Amino acid sequence: MAKRGDVLELAVLGLLQDSPLHGYELRKRLNALLGSLRAFSYGSLYPCLKMLVREGLIAQDTGEGGSAASGPAPGKRSRIVYKLTAEGKEHLQDLLTESGPAAWEDEGFGVRFAFFGRTDAATRLRILEGRRSRLEERIDGFRSSLSRTRERLDSYTLELQRHGLESVEREVRWLSELIDDERRREPPPSARET
Amino acid sequence: MAKRGDVLELAVLGLLQDSPLHGYELRKRLNALLGSLRAFSYGSLYPCLKMLVREGLIAQDTGEGGSAASGPAPGKRSRIVYKLTAEGKEHLQDLLTESGPAAWEDEGFGVRFAFFGRTDAATRLRILEGRRSRLEERIDGFRSSLSRTRERLDSYTLELQRHGLESVEREVRWLSELIDDERRREPPPSARET
DNA sequence: TTGGCGATGTATCATATCGATACATCAGGT
DNA sequence: ACCTGATGTATCGATATGATACATCGCCAA
Structure with a gap:
């Protein structure tokens, strides 16, 4: 129980709540946010993103929505931007509300504390x-x-x-x-x- | 570089310098010594022991040597006691003398500090x-x-x-x-x- | 303008590692 | 006689990591 992947999943969902992001940017923010605890590698991040898409918690953001800031300067470079789905938001709320042993472990606690603003x-x-x-x-x-x-x-x-x-x-x-x-x-x- | 296994190797050699030990006892002392840093599992320990034997750094202790304390009460239970070989002692000294980057990382430093008494x-x-x-x-x-x-x-x-x-x-x-x-x-x- | 270089960006693979478990013997209590 | 928990060795599947491959871009210098 309480695998490392769970922590990553929570962190990704939490970051995507602010704004849609692509893998590279996601990893940078991840390591800025949790740098004091632990770093995540691409070998974990990309499979995790794939899984979250498969479960319908996040989806490719075909950026038609319009105005807000998604990436830095939107050059035409190939990138895959992800955003939270409605289900994803719901699941994130569930995870953030979880207050049992999983939220007491070193890493589980760290991520949840980082998102206390939404708790x-x-x-x-x-x-x-x-x-x-x-x-x-x-x-x-x-x-x-x-x-x-x-x-x-x-x-x-x-x-x-x-x-x-x-x-x-x-x-x-x-x-x-x-x-x-x-x-x-x-x-x-x-x-x-x- | 500086894999986790290296840390385990150093810790095992260091503990065996005091007295010959078998796997179970080794793990207990390992986690008592480094408990604040990290725990090692059997899934790491036994392969490590096997490798150290293969490299000739430790060897089965066929307890003929005689007097000193090796285990607690020597019941007849099956156990495999390991001891340092001459090569092992030499290698341990090399490892303990290493003062480069490998000895500055979180875990590498922790083990080496634990054995500062021999440094x-x-x-x-x-x-x-x-x-x-x-x-x-x-x-x-x-x-x-x-x-x-x-x-x-x-x-x-x-x-x-x-x-x-x-x-x-x-x-x-x-x-x-x-x-x-x-x-x-x-x-x-x-x-x-x- | 060519070319070098570092940042950006997606993706995968071999290897290392963990957690759980299987299996067995033993000590001690009831 | 039985049960439970500690001792003891050992392995396996699921996971995680670090390294790397590959490609595009902006920028500066020769």
């Missing part, structure tokens, strides 16, 4: 909290593994463990700040459905 | 500095990409970029501290070869 407040909060508890589990695993093996580790190994642990703890603190922000923005529904 | 001081310093400048390049790329696209990013995308950037900057600071430690431990050769 409703309740989902944002669920995802942030899920991600945080996911990382807290990881911290627990770390700590117990560390206490089990601490004495037979040399100082460099120990430092590596310590640094890894600290990174995750720092990420948890970051998430906590974001969660507080969200709560401030939309105060809790106090007692909505009792 | 000489000059190599440690070269690797740490190489890694740092590698990350500084990454920061530059980040910044310029950010300044090029800042205005058309929503607040969440921006926050993601900011957070990614900060993580790398933090890592650079960590490296700088380590470098200072190394320098203090072995003061610079001031004017050794002039």
